[in-house]
Amino acid sequence: MKLFRNLMTLVLAGFVSFGAMAQDHGTKDEAKAMVNAALAHVKKAGNDQAFKDFTADKANWTKKDLYVFVMDMKGVMLAHGANEKLVGKNLIELKDQNGKGFAREFIEVGSTKGEGWVDYDWAHPVTKKVEGKTSYVKRIPGFDGFVVVGAYR
Template sequence: MRRSGMAVVVAVLAGLASAPALAAGEKGTADEAVAMTRKAVAFLAKEGPDAAFAAFTGKDARFTDRDLYVIVYGQDGKCLAHGANPKLVGKDLIENQDTDGKFYIRERVELARSKPSFWQDYKFTNPATKKIEPKSTYCETAADKIVCVGIYK
């Protein structure tokens, strides 16, 4: 009985030790991206742009989860908040292209002018893997802002 009890303890500890590695490998889902976008839109409306952009870019745990993070653009293509790369904040990215030559920010701005919410596909560097991967981003327009959270496929 004592040996089997020790085996259970060892198995549990081994499982716990591998849990962070498993969690780190999980990808966010489309439903989680939509939920985080809606939470970000509500936070932006309640707290205002200064507090919201600081929270989104500052990797506030409410707006960052695994490979999910909030990004916000102005209707002119200027990056206002970026949960994965703060160096992009304040830059005009309207001419940015993905590896296939797609002007994804220009397309995002055009979609936001005609739709209150939408999904957009392009390629982007996954902050978890550091590799360029297919990405699908859910966006909602909030006042004159485009608030988005994407998933890596």
């Protein structure tokens, strides 16, 4: 009986852990909402302050596995909520493990359509495993750059 109870406890703990992990993944809808919230913050605080906030203020700009980043139309990272070391670097040549130049695709979407989704593979910031990711890109009005938030698929 004690063995059965211990096994049931492990099984239930596994279900709870699995549920918690599933909730830790942001959705496409949450990513898009976060981009729009970031754009509202840019409008209110100004570019410089907002970009600093996106990089440093994890409590407000990192939710589950979602984070905000900002890139200009030349491929320079202006803010990054998951990796501050990327700020100031030109990442226009950045490609995923399949050779997809997704940074160029961000720029293409931001400069031609103004907003849209880009699919690519990227290392998850928590697990470090490469996973499929879809990122919502939206141009910053009156600025030569865009805000991005991606959800792992």
